[in-house]
Amino acid sequence: MSDQQLQPGTWRIDTARSVLAFSVRHMMVSRVRGRFERYDAELTVPEDPMQSSVRATVDADSINTDNEQRDDYVRSAGFFDIATHPQWRFESSRIRTLGDNFVLDGNLTVKGNTRPVELRLEFNGVTRAPCGLLRAGFRADTEISRSEFGVDIEMPMDGGGVVVADRIRINIDAEFTLEE
Template sequence: MGLFGGKKDNGGATATATAELPAVEGWQAGTWTIDATHSEVSFTVRHMAVSKVRGRFGEVSGEIVTSDDLGTSSVTAEIDVTSVTTFNEARDGHLKTGDFFEIETHPKATFRSTGIRHDGDDYVIDGELTLKGVTRPVTLVTEVSGLGPDAYGGTRVGFSAKGSINRREFGLSFDARLDNGGLVVADKVDLQLDVEAVLSA
């Protein structure tokens, strides 16, 4: 199941996104506020070509505006880059410098969707990520992980999304090399978003 529950019709062809919206039980159009306490933006990058370092941003906010017309739905989010953690104090301090995020000048990153499309069994969110003052396109393959009532009389939706960026395109230009010429920190960064949002009254 992808974002909004897309699936194949009986003929094997991909059904239209709008027609598939009701496939998510309890689906509602409206404005959903991201619940920062239950949401996470994380990343993975290869280190010295032999292992991976994982990190996350502890603060994220934003909203999802859904409608019966999938094409007019949208996502906006703001990430507090100063909240980055890889659970290593020295490494986190380095990430906050000009080699990477330069948080004193660029404490926030933002994402704004530009479109939502159906790609096979998946829904894909196209958007623009602004990081360290640089805006570049980014694509997120997305699926709904759940939708329904919460314990407080409201309605919640959860979704997961994956994508990747080239850190150098955003000015994260740290370039330490191994003796064989390989990168200490790879250029490709994999992104993982797990977001929970609450439907506004």
């Protein structure tokens, strides 16, 4: 059975079935990919789903690029400074349509710096799980400038370019469950 609309209420992200991932150009020739292992998100849906709101937190120390040495460096004061800024936050400000999909506008706080972001949002539908819970799926993508969030390391390369690019792609696949 598939329900096509979000039901009003509070929806909680199911982190066992969701992914918060990113990628960044490395040395101008490849991409480093990673993900965050610990995060939380709540979707509040009123009668009009276009008035919905999202609040999310990310534990910055849960970064995982499959390279422990790199992860430790990224957690350090010279990069994310997780000792001072252990958690990041996102709070939506509005949802708007874009063709068949949506844009979720909001404010992202990383390393104590808050900036507006636009998440291109795809609603994948709602279904009832065999256990009876309603589940909703979303895909969201954006690109941010790390330097705008105070992650402004400069590592120029001899032949031009930088070791770590400024633009970070963020990809989210999220499954939410309606709290009943």
